[in-house]
Amino acid sequence: MTISAVGSDASVQPLSGVSSGVWQHHHVLDLDEFSRGDIENIFKTSNIMRQILDRDVKRVPTLRGKTIVNLFYEPSTRTRASFELAAKTLGAEVLGFDAVRTSVAKGESLVNTLHTLEALGTDVIVVRHPQSGVPYIAAQEVNCSIINAGDGCHAHPTQALLDLYTIWRRIGKLEGLKVVIIGDIKHSRVARSNMWGMSKMGMKVTLSAPSTLLLRDIDQFISQSGMSHVDVVSNLDNAVEGADVVMPLRLQLERQEEGLLPSLREFTLRYQLDGRRLSLANRNVIVLHPGPIHEDIEIASEVAHGSQSLIEQQVTNGVAVRMALLYLITRTKRGDQT
Amino acid sequence: MLVITNGRIFDPCHGIDQPGELFIKEGKIESVGTGISFPSSAPMIDAKGLIISPGFVDLHCHLREPGFEEEETIASGTQAAAVGGFTTVCCMPNTDPPVDSKSIVNWIKKRASENAVVNVLPIGCITKGRKGKEICDMAELAEAGVVAFSDDGDSVPDSQVMCHAMDYSRDFDLPLIEHCEDKSLTNGGVINEGWVADRLGLKGIPAAAEEIIVARDLALARLTGAKLHIAHVSTRGAVELIQHAKRNGVPVTAEVTPHHLTLTQERIMNMSNGGGQLKYDSDAKVYPPLRTQDDIDALLEGLKEGVIDAIATDHAPHTQAQKKCELELAAFGISGFETAFGSLMGLLHAGKIDLGTLISKLTCEPARVIGRGNDLGTLRVGAMANIVIFDVDREWQVDRPRFVSKGKNTPFDGCWFKGKVLATIVNGEILYQDDSVRVNHE
Numbered sequence: 001m002t003i004s005a006v007g008s009d010a011s012v013q014p015l016s017g018v019s020s021g022v023w024q025h026h027h028v029l030d031l032d033e034f035s036r037g038d039i040e041n042i043f044k045t046s047n048i049m050r051q052i053l054d055r056d057v058k059r060v061p062t063l064r065g066k067t068i069v070n071l072f073y074e075p076s077t078r079t080r081a082s083f084e085l086a087a088k089t090l091g092a093e094v095l096g097f098d099a100v101r102t103s104v105a106k107g108e109s110l111v112n113t114l115h116t117l118e119a120l121g122t123d124v125i126v127v128r129h130p131q132s133g134v135p136y137i138a139a140q141e142v143n144c145s146i147i148n149a150g151d152g153c154h155a156h157p158t159q160a161l162l163d164l165y166t167i168w169r170r171i172g173k174l175e176g177l178k179v180v181i182i183g184d185i186k187h188s189r190v191a192r193s194n195m196w197g198m199s200k201m202g203m204k205v206t207l208s209a210p211s212t213l214l215l216r217d218i219d220q221f222i223s224q225s226g227m228s229h230v231d232v233v234s235n236l237d238n239a240v241e242g243a244d245v246v247m248p249l250r251l252q253l254e255r256q257e258e259g260l261l262p263s264l265r266e267f268t269l270r271y272q273l274d275g276r277r278l279s280l281a282n283r284n285v286i287v288l289h290p291g292p293i294h295e296d297i298e299i300a301s302e303v304a305h306g307s308q309s310l311i312e313q314q315v316t317n318g319v320a321v322r323m324a325l326l327y328l329i330t331r332t333k334r335g336d337q338t
Numbered sequence: 339m340l341v342i343t344n345g346r347i348f349d350p351c352h353g354i355d356q357p358g359e360l361f362i363k364e365g366k367i368e369s370v371g372t373g374i375s376f377p378s379s380a381p382m383i384d385a386k387g388l389i390i391s392p393g394f395v396d397l398h399c400h401l402r403e404p405g406f407e408e409e410e411t412i413a414s415g416t417q418a419a420a421v422g423g424f425t426t427v428c429c430m431p432n433t434d435p436p437v438d439s440k441s442i443v444n445w446i447k448k449r450a451s452e453n454a455v456v457n458v459l460p461i462g463c464i465t466k467g468r469k470g471k472e473i474c475d476m477a478e479l480a481e482a483g484v485v486a487f488s489d490d491g492d493s494v495p496d497s498q499v500m501c502h503a504m505d506y507s508r509d510f511d512l513p514l515i516e517h518c519e520d521k522s523l524t525n526g527g528v529i530n531e532g533w534v535a536d537r538l539g540l541k542g543i544p545a546a547a548e549e550i551i552v553a554r555d556l557a558l559a560r561l562t563g564a565k566l567h568i569a570h571v572s573t574r575g576a577v578e579l580i581q582h583a584k585r586n587g588v589p590v591t592a593e594v595t596p597h598h599l600t601l602t603q604e605r606i607m608n609m610s611n612g613g614g615q616l617k618y619d620s621d622a623k624v625y626p627p628l629r630t631q632d633d634i635d636a637l638l639e640g641l642k643e644g645v646i647d648a649i650a651t652d653h654a655p656h657t658q659a660q661k662k663c664e665l666e667l668a669a670f671g672i673s674g675f676e677t678a679f680g681s682l683m684g685l686l687h688a689g690k691i692d693l694g695t696l697i698s699k700l701t702c703e704p705a706r707v708i709g710r711g712n713d714l715g716t717l718r719v720g721a722m723a724n725i726v727i728f729d730v731d732r733e734w735q736v737d738r739p740r741f742v743s744k745g746k747n748t749p750f751d752g753c754w755f756k757g758k759v760l761a762t763i764v765n766g767e768i769l770y771q772d773d774s775v776r777v778n779h780e
Contacts (some may be wrong), residue, residue: 032616111662131664132539133618140617152666154539192539216542220533 023328027139027146030155031196032225039164039201045324046165046317052089053320063092066123066330071113072149073099073129078291078315079149079159083126086322095122110134111141118142123330127151132189145329147322153187158325159290160193162318164201166310167245169317170286175202180239180281183249183271183298184213186260190290191249199227207232208239210270212260236271243281247288248273248298264297274300278308286310339363340766340777341376345385345727349392349717350694351702360390362723365766370717382778383768385727388760389693392701392715393425393456393724397593397708398490398515398569398650399675401427401458403449404442405434410655410744412446413453415675418653418743420770422675423759425724426457426705426714427653431468431484432491438463438474443482455769456762457724459485459708464503464514470495473503480510485708488515490569493551495521500555504564513565513591513707518551518576519625528666530603530627538607538618540665543627545573552576556583559590567707568592570652572626574636581645591707593650594637596678597749599685601628605749606665620661620668622749624654638690641699648704649696651678655745673745677736679728681750683757686730693730725763727775732758 023041025033034042052060068087070080080096087094099113108116110129117125124145127135132152139146150156168174179198185191185207198205207214207230214232215221222230233239240246251267261267278285287299287309295301304311340362347358347370358372361380369376396419402410412429419427429446431437437446443460450458462484466472468491476487487507493516494500500516507514524547529535531542552568556579559566568580571592580592605628608619622628640646654671661668682700685691701715713721736753738746762770768777 029616109659109662110664129664131666133665136616136618137662137664139615152539189539192537215533215536216531216544217533217536221536224533225537 023332025329026332027135028157028325028329029135029139029146029148030157031160031193031200034197034200036200039161039197042161042321042324042328043165043168045328046320049320049323049327050317052323053316058089059091060089061091062327063087063090063330066092067095067121068092068124068126068326069095069097069117069122071097071099071117071125071127073127073134074150076128076150079128082315082318083149083322086319086326089319090323090326092326110137114138114141118144124326147325147329150189152189153192154189155193156189156290157193157197158318158322159190160197161325162314162321163194163247163288163290164197165321166288166314166317167286170310171244174198176204177244178204178206178242179245179247180206180208180243181247181249182208182236182239182273184251184255185209185249186213186215187252187255188249194247195227195230196225199230204229205231206239206243208234208236208271210234210261210267213255236277237280240277240280243285245286245288246273246278246281247290250290250292251294251298268297272296272298272300273303275302275306278303288314291315339377339380340723340763340768341380341382342385342390342725342727343382345388345390347390347717348693348697349701350698352716352718354717360717360725362763362766365723367717367719367721367723369719383727383761383775384778388727388729390725390727391697392717393726393762393764394423394679394700395704395715396424396427396651396653397567397648397704399427399429399653400432400655400671401429402655403433404445408657408744411453412449412458414742414744415653415655416450416454416456416458418675418741419456420762420764421742421759422651423679423726423728423762424456424675425726425762425764426459428459428461428485428708430488430490431461431463432489436463436468437461437484438466438468440475440478440482443479443484447483456764461486461488461490461515463487464489464494465499468492470499473499473506476506476510480512484512485710486513486515486567488517488569490515490517492521493517493519497554497558501558501562504558504562504566508562508564511565511709513567515567515569516551516555517569518548518555520547520550523547523550527627528623529606530629532603532630534603534606543625545575545629545633548573548626549575549579552579556580556588556590559583560586560588563589566590570595570598570626570650571637571640571646572598572629572633574633577636577640577645581640581643584645591647592645593648593704594641594646595650595652596674596681597624597628597672598626599634599637599649600681601749602631602634603628618665619749620663620665621672621747621751623665623668623670624672625670638685641691642695647699647707649678649682649699650704651675653743655743656747658746661747671747672749673741673743673747675743676741677748677750677755679759680734680736680755680757681753683730683755687756723763723766726759727761728757728759730757732756732760734758
C-alpha cells in the first residue's frame with residue numbers, strides 16, 4: 001500500500017485504501033454511539049495500520065503537526081503505552097499528562113485542567129479516569145476530540161474495539177458468534193463496552209458471574225438499550241458450552257475485601273477459566289483477556305498461555321485500532337459529527 | 339393596607355373557594371369575601387383570572403447560613419422563596435456550625451429579622467454537632483424557637499440514640515424530621531440503583547437504603563409515641579410503610595419534593611437535551627436519588643390518600659464548582675424554590691393531581707406538621723397576611739441565570755412550565771410581584 005504525501009500545511013492527508021467519507025465522529029466516548037458501519041470502517045482502517053506496524057520503519061507522517069495528550073488520572077501502563085505508540089507511529093506530538101501526580105495533587109479541578117490542555121493547542125485528549133462519565137464532561141467542556149481510555153466502571157471503547165477486531169481478524173466474521181464474558185461484570189468497563197459493540201455486530205453475549213458481581217437491573221438495561229442477544233448464565237460450565245469466544249475479566253482483589261465474594265478460593269472454583277471448562281466450548285474457541293491477567297485466579301496459566309489464547313495479539317491489534325481511531329477522528333471537523 | 343380584588347379565593351383546608359376580595363390591614367387579613375368594605379384609598383391588586391391562596395409553607399430548605407454563604411444566604415434564599423410563592427420556610431440545621439445550641443438559633447433569628455423577606459422558622463439538630471452520638475439540649479432549642487429537630491443530610495444512625503431522641507422530644511411536642519438513609523447501603527452511591535446506574539457504570543443507591551430507616555423509625559415512633567416526620571419520601575416501599583403505620587395510629591407525617599414527583603432516574607442522562615448525546619448531568623444528582631415512574635405513581639397516590647402530608651422543596655443550593663465536576667464528586671441537591679410551583683402545576687395540567695390537594699399540601703398541611711395550622715397556611719380572618727397570587731395557565735420558561743437564589747443547580751433549566759406565581763405577600767407586604775402585576779394606588 002502507499003501513503004500519500006503530507007502537505008506543507010501539515011493537515012491530515014488521506015491514507016489510500018481507506019474510505020472514511022462516512023465517518024462522522026469527533027469523539028470516541030463509547031460504542032453505543034457507533035453503528036455497525038462505523039465499526040467496520042475502523043476494522044478496515046486498522047488493517048492498514050497493522051501493515052504499517054509490520055514494517056521495519058514504523059513511522060508515517062500522517063498526523064504530523066497534531067498534538068495528542070494522554071490525560072491519565074489512573075495508573076495505566078498498557079493502555080497508555082498503546083496510545084502513545086499509536087500516536088507516535090502516526091507522527092503526532094504526544095504529551096503525557098499524568099494527572100495523578102501533577103495538577104490533581106495541587107487541587108486543580110478537572111474542568112480547569114481540560115481548558116488548560118485546550119489552550120495548549122491540543123487536538124485530541126485521551127482520557128482515563130477512575131470515575132464514570134468524565135469523558136462526557138470533557139466532551140462538553142472543550143472542543144478537542146475526546147477518546148475515552150476507560151472511565152470508572154462505565155466504558156472502555158478502544159479495548160472493546162480491539163477485542164472485536166481481534167476476533168474478526170481471526171474468525172473472519174462476527175455475526176452470530178457466541179461470546180462468554182466471565183467474572184466481575186458489575187465493575188467492568190470492558191464488559192459494558194463489549195456488550196454494546198458485540199450487540200451491534202450481531203454477536204450473542206452470555207454473561208457469567210456470581211450475583212454480587214452482576215448488574216442489579218440487567219434485564220431492564222438490556223431491554224432499554226436494545227441489546228437483542230445478551231443473556232446471563234450463572235453456571236460457568238453451562239455458559240461456556242458452544243462458545244466461540246471466551247473472555248474472563250480481571251478480578252480486582254478488592255472485591256473480596258468489599259465483601260462481594262466470600263473468598264478468592266470460592267471464586268476460583270466457580271469461575272476460573274481452566275482447560276476443562278474451555279474444552280466445553282467450540283473446538284476452535286478463542287480466548288481473550290483485557291489484561292493485566294491474574295494468572296490462576298480468573299484464568300488458569302495453561303489457558304492464558306495456551307494455543308487458543310489471543311492475548312498477545314490483542315496487544316498488537318490495540319495499537320492498530322488506536323491508530324485507526326486517531327486517524328479517523330482527526331479527519332472530522334467539529335460540527336460535522338452527528 | 340392592600341386589597342386584592344376579582345380573584346378566586348382558594349383555601350382548600352378551610353373550605354374556601356369563592357370569587358371575591360381580600361382586605362389586608364396592619365399586616366393581617368382583615369376581611370375576606372364578596373362585597374366586603376375597605377377604604378377607597380387602599381392600594382389594590384386586580385387579580386382577575388387569578389387564584390389567591392395562602393402563602394406556601396416549606397418544611398424543608400437549606401439557607402446555608404451560617405457557614406456556606408457562597409452557596410446561599412438567608413437574604414438570597416428567602417428572596418428566592420418569595421419568587422416561588424413561599425411565605426414561610428423552615429431551614430435545616432446542617433450549617434457550619436450546625437444549629438445545635440440556643441445561641442445559633444438566636445443568631446439565625448436575628449439574621450432573618452434583618453435580611454429575610456419571608457418568615458424563617460429554624461429547625462434544630464437532633465444530636466450535638468449532627469454527629470449522631472448525643473442528643474441536643476432540646477428544651478433549650480425549643481425555648482429558642484425551633485419548630486422541629488432534624489439531623490438532615492444524615493440519618494441518626496444509631497437506633498438507641500434515635501429512640502432516646504424520640505422519647506425526649508415528647509416533652510416539647512415538636513416533630514423529629516428524619517432524613518432516611520442507611521449509609522452502609524448508600525456509601526459511594528450516586529443515583530438510584532437500577533438500569534440507569536447499570537448503564538452508566540455508577541454505584542447505585544437502592545430504595546432499601548431509604549426504606550430500612552423509614553421502617554426503623556416508624557417502629558420507634560410506635561414505641562415512643564413521639565411525633566415523627568419523614569423527609570423527602572421517594573420510594574413506593576416507603577409510602578407503603580408510612581401508610582401502614584398511619585392506619586395503625588403511629589404519629590407520623592411525611593413530605594415529598596417536587597422533583598421526586600416529576601423526574602425519574604433517566605433524567606441524569608439528559609438525552610433529550612442536546613441531540614441525544616448521553617450526559618452525566620450533575621444537576622439531577624440529589625439525595626434521595628430520582629427514582630422510577632412506579633415510585634412517582636405511588637407518591638402521587640400517597641398525596642391523594644393523605645399518606646403524604648406535605649410537599650417540601652428540599653431547596654439545596656450549590657455553587658457551580660460543586661456541580662461542574664466529576665459526577666461522583668458533585669454535590670447532592672437541587673435549587674428548588676423557584677421551580678417548585680411551576681413543576682407541580684405540570685402534574686395538575688396532566689390530571690395527576692387536583693388543585694385542592696396540591697394547594698393544601700403546600701399550605702395548611704405542612705403548617706399542621708409543625709403545629710402551626712392556626713396561624714400559617716390559612717386565609718382565616720385575623721391571621722397574618724401571608725398570601726400568594728398565581729395564574730394557573732401562565733406559561734414561562736425556566737432560565738437559571740435569572741434565578742434569585744445563588745444556587746443555579748436545577749434539572750429544570752430550559753423547561754416550559756404552565757402555571758406561575760405572580761405575587762407573594764408576606765405579613766401584608768408585597769415582597770415579590772411579576773412584571774404583569776400592577777398595584778393601583780388611588
